[in-house]
Amino acid sequence: MTSQKKMLLIALVAVLFIVCLVTLTMNMREKKMITSDTDMLVENTAVHLIEHDGVQVAYQNGLPIPEFSTWKMNEERRQYISLNGEWKFGHEDDINCPQADLTCSDTTYDDSAWSVQPVPASLDLAYDNKKYQYTFGSFWFRKVFKVEQDWNDKFVKLNALGMGYHSVVFINGTKVGVNEGSATPFSFNISPYLNYGEDNIIAVQIIRRAHDHEDVGALPAGGFDWWDYSGITRDIYLEATAPQTISKVIVDASPLKKRVRASVVLLNYSKEAATLDVQVHPGVDNIEAQTKSVSLGADEVKVVGFEFDAPDIEAWSTESPNLYQLTAEIINGDRLITQYGAIDVEVGDAKVLVNGSPEWFKATNWHDENKESGRSMSPEEYRAEIDVAKSASANLIRNAHYNRHPYAYEYADQIGIFVMDEIENYWLSEQAIGHQLYEKGLSREKAIAMAWNQVNHPSVIIWSVANENTPNNTTHLAWFNDMRDAVRLVDPKKRPVTYASNTQHHPVDMSMSAADIIGFNQYYGFHGGESEDYGAEQYRKKLLEIHERYPSKPIILSENGTWSSLGDRAREQWQAGNFAAHWDVTVTYPFTAGYTFWNLKDYRSKMEYTSRDPQRLSGMGMVDWNNRSPKVVYYYFQEATDRGANRIMNPRFERGIEEWQVISSTKQQSVTPTEEGLQLTLNASDSIMLKQNAFDLLAGKYVLELQLSSPEDAVAGKIVLKSSYLSGGSLEKTFDSSGSIKLPFTLTHNGVTSVTVQLQFEGTKANEQIIIEQVNLFPELK
CATH class of the missing domain: 2.60.120.260 (Galactose-binding domain-like)
Structure with a gap:
């Protein structure tokens, strides 16, 4: 190469280097203008973060986003x-x-x-x-x-x-x-x-x-x-x-570290500088308030930090939803009271740890609506909706697929139910994801606002930033990372960030590598897949594949369910059987962290499949739309445990006597539902038989359990199990003196079948009383 050519090459490289440097500098300046502007009255109306005193503050429309718990208007x-x-x-x-x-x-x-x-x-x-x-x-x-x-x-x-x-x-x-x-x-x-x-x-x-x-x-x-x-x-x-005001207080209370931290966001909406005395009391017994002096320039925002040792603080949990009120005030000026709870959350070794202990989420999705008010429910109506989830023994509700009224979070804090919060990134194509990531930025705005608005709620345990979008591409991965990182900047607790992956239709999803928890939506046996076993084995196979790929990450089944109509017993039972099959797979493995049923209640939709219904309803609820009346799956869900789903309508259930067919032999006997169970009253020589079918059982091993109580030393009678797939067609066992019976059995068949459970009693004396406390039919999990 001639010296002239070498000089030209060197010059070209130099020019390219300068162009790249200038471009990089311009990009950095542009980025700095968006994220680091400390002027209050900025033109940027989008939700964005500005750092003040080491704390990321969420801005919109030129000001820090205020605290919306003031909707009660009682400050x-x-x-x-x-x-x-x-x-x-x-x-x-x-x-x-x-x-x-x-x-x-x-x-x-x-x-x-x-x-x-x-x-x-x-x-x-x-x-x-x-x-x-x-x-x-x-x-x-x-x-x-x-x-x-x-x-x-x-x-x-x-x-x-x-x-x-x-x-x-x-x-x-x-x-x-x-x-x-x-x-x-x-x-x-x-x-x-x-x-x-x-x-x-x-x-x-x-x-x-x-x-x-x-x-x-x-x-x-x-x-x-x-x-x-x-x-x-x-x-x-x-x-x-007042012009000098408290926009928001971010509270980070740790029951493990016995500590409360508060970041007070101050705004001086004035053209004159001001010196303020700011006092904070965490609302915990045996802790004194702290006061700090702060100087604010005109139109300036500052964050003032406070930290308290709190040896007497009690953890917030679903069993003990302890709440505190932190008071932040400008002496002789503005005041803001913030309710909070002490909770610690971390993810590791395929577990979600809450306050230091592994937590398993028995969860349901729900939509923010009812037939009277749509999405404009009163506090009383919110309580009625959320109480259904609590009464079904759910410990988590997923806010599918958008944020709720502030009262919904306040009530969840109060009654002790976890929340997976979520935003409207729903069914986005790769093109739409790219547009949001590189141009519009509304996805990131919603993620920031969600974390900022709900950061003090101890019930909010997981942030979800998307649902069923087009995954397994670098654009989706970068988009998720952008939202996850923004949420982490806002949330001092660093609660786990996830999204609900459409895993059934997109089996490979590289973005799972970036999620703290893997969210897994699947409807095998209903929307695609084999229906012979409700798609349970297809689900099991995919679950194990995901775990093998990401062995350290906990997996939550974030959606699963089917349609039914209240009163159509065959369809209700099919819905319950589908739930039971998928629940049993989920609880089998130690790396799962939860199951989330779709949906709490029937809901309205404008999708084509609802066009034949006058109310435009999707019947995928565990309770119906009109009166929140429970379907069979509600009771299955209510009684499901880490042992599996219980297939028997227990005597404690509301349907109680209706679920058990009573065959009488004399008029003296009676069957009465009580709080303890079904109470039987027999006289000497009386006999009574109760019968119930357990529907839609897959092949496998099960155990039937019975718990009785009686003032007598022994109960005369037996339990009989009947099925064409049992050896000889039936099994039976006589009650023992303890009133506790376990009858294991195995079903070998293709698809699903049912068994009939019969309880037969004989009276031995006058006015003999027997209470059937529990009848359970659980699988032996693999």
């Missing part, structure tokens, strides 16, 4: 105006509201012809006799409210807990902000737009897209299997504080 040092109640309402087809100039937001616009409708409400159900269930486009809401003159020197926020999908908010004709998404709370600073001491007008435009839309920038990006409730669906209110 004594703050002032509130509820905007719940009557609003004027109109749809674009019924009102004169040109899109070009948005005259519907003007203060002089005449809305006298509009209807009056309630807020919050799901307009699908509440307005004009369900007229708008299938109506899309632009909906308008208007309301007049008055702000007192003394609010003029305060910082005033508009807090909305849920509206959309796409919402635009106007105050006195001026657009103050835009929000995308229906389930995540948001807040706007409206101080500059108010008329103090006078009437004000708020106008909200809700843009509802068609359910089957295709939009790579939206979440979800296409069709989805739940109801798209629209409108101002959750509480909306104004909150006024």
Whole structure:
């Protein structure tokens, strides 16, 4: 090579190096502008993180995202105006509201012809006799409210807990902000737009897209299997504080380390600097408050950290949901009370450890709706829904597939039930995932907001950032990593981050390598796969494959279930049998951390498969839609343990006597359901037989167990088990004096079968009483 060519090559390399360096520098500057800007009044309206004093603070619309537990409007040092109640309402087809100039937001616009409708409400159900269930486009809401003159020197926020999908908010004709998404709370600073001491007008435009839309920038990006409730669906209110205010407190309480840490996010919404004394009391016995002096510049945000030794703090658990109230206050100024619980969570060696002990999640998915209110439920209605899960002995609910009203988390904290929280990254294609990751960023915004808003709830045990998207590509892996890392930046507890993988249809998924817990959705034997054994062996094979690939990761079956209709006993039993088969596989292995049934209750959907039903219901609930009445699978789920699923309708069940067919031989005998079980009353020479079928048993080994109690020394009678797949067609065993009987048996057949259980008793004296406390039929797990 000539010296001239060498010089040209060196020059070319130098130029390329300079270009790369300049490009890298520009990218770094651009990234720094987005993530490290410390000015309060930034133009970036997206949810993003800014570090203050070593703590990542979530911003939106130019301000730290505030605490939304104030929806109860009971903080004594703050002032509130509820905007719940009557609003004027109109749809674009019924009102004169040109899109070009948005005259519907003007203060002089005449809305006298509009209807009056309630807020919050799901307009699908509440307005004009369900007229708008299938109506899309632009909906308008208007309301007049008055702000007192003394609010003029305060910082005033508009807090909305849920509206959309796409919402635009106007105050006195001026657009103050835009929000995308229906389930995540948001807040706007409206101080500059108010008329103090006078009437004000708020106008909200809700843009509802068609359910089957295709939009790579939206979440979800296409069709989805739940109801798209629209409108101002959750509480909306104004909150006024002093200019120097506490936006939020992040609490990290550890029962293992006996420590409470608090990060107090302070905002000085003023053009003048201020020096404040900030005091924090953790609300734990035998701990004194701490006070720190803080200097804040004009329009400045700071985070002040506090740490307390807490030897007397008690752990939060599902059995003992201990809660504390931390009080943070600016002396002679603003105050914010934050409820929290002490909990530690870590993942390792294929286990989820809660407060230092392995936890197994008996879980159910649920949708945020009921037939009366849609997604605009009252606290009483939320309690009724969540209580169903608790009464079914679930210890975790998965918030499929979006965030809930703040009250849902508060109630979960209160009654002691774990929560897997989730956002709307649902059925995204690789193209949509790439668009979110590299361009729009809404997926990351929702992940940040979820962690920020729910960070203090001890019930929230797992963060889920996606459901059934297109996996096994580097784009999906980078997308998950981006959201996981953002959540970890917000959450000081570093609770595990997962997503629900569509493993059945995408058997290989490289993103599992990055998840703290592997979430596994599967419907083998129902949506694809063999149905002869409910797909149980296909599930077992795939479960073992995943464990072999990722042996250190715990696996949660995050979805599994089937359809049934209340009252169709054959279908109910098929649903229960399917549950039992998949539950038994799940609890067999030590590397599983939970089973999550789909779904708690029947739910509404606009998918084609519901079009034949007038209510558009998917019947996959363990209770029905109309009255939350239990189906057979509810009882199966309720009694399922780490031994497997119990196939017998136990005498303690609500259905009790209805499940056991009673065959009487004399009139003197009686069968009475009691809290202890089924009480039998017999006289001498009386006999009684009870019969029940255990349906849909797969081939394998089982054991039938009976527990009786009686004041007598012995009970005369026997247990008889009948099936065409038993040797001789039946097995029987006489009751012993202890009242405890175990009868093992083996079924060898293809597919599923049933067995008949008969209990036969004979009276030996007058007014003899026997209580059948338990009848259980469990598998012998492999």
